[in-house]
């Protein structure tokens with residue numbers, strides 16, 4: 522099934538309105554591939570008919586399904602491990618600044634939750650129950666938010682977890698869950714997931730954080746949108762907090778009030 526240019530433009534416009542992400546013309550085959558199943562499920566043999574229905578009579582749920590399909594959710598445990606090493610080394614400094622408050626970490630484009638649970642593994646190993654800590658994972662995709670809450674992953678997704686970590690933090694599935702791992706309750710009870718669109722006003726309940734991971738999401742935006750996201754996210758970072766971006770996402774050429782503290786690690790400008 523292929524899309525006419527008009528239908529592609531309509532879907533791209535809808536997606537940009539909701540997510541802020543612009544789908545360039547080269548993404549047309551990807552969009553066609555990702556919408557096939559939804560079109561079939563909605564009873565359409567032609568993608569253009571599905572898009573027509575989407576534009577004129579779609580429910581909010583159907584639009585959410587399309588947005589979920591078009592976001593790129595690639596992630597895995599302990600991706601870009603240098604960041605976890607850096608954070609581990611910074612923990613004593615961060616703990617000194619807490620003044621009795623819990624250490625709060627935000628995974629700001631958490632996808633299916635592996636980043637949030639990797640952070641939880643690190644904090645559990647380093648802090649245990651000595652210090653109160655909590656992690657918030659948010660994503661645009663409600664489907665990804667549900668995945669994070671479910672905490673069930675294929676073994677392939679857990680390929681970067683050492684046997685010791687797997688044993689300490691995960692339960693191996695059996696029967697219908699063979700080939701899967703479930704993140705254990707002692708981590709799950711520190712981690713909360715919710716939906717948040719980085720291109721819009723953030724939920725009031727989010728609060729402020731000592732550490733923010735904003736990784737592998739800025740790449741999808743043009744420079745003005747990137748800068749707007751970084752400024753919004755900095756609004757949630759405590760004065761001495763740390764902001765981690767993906768290694769391919771330098772903030773160097775963006776007009777944002779940060780100073781670099783290590784590769785792809787930033788703090789508020791002084």
Ligand SMILES: C[S@@+](CC[C@H](N)C(=O)[O-])C[C@H]1O[C@@H](n2cnc3c(N)ncnc32)[C@H](O)[C@@H]1O
Pocket residue numbers: 540541542592593594595596597600629630631632633636659660661662665717718719720735736737738741767
């Ligand atoms: C490639 S994943 C990154 C996951 C993780 N941070 C990592 O580095 O592995 C990008 C995520 O950004 C989310 N995303 C895209 N646009 C967003 C927006 N406007 N607000 C919040 N999340 C968004 C997508 O749904 C996707 O789950």
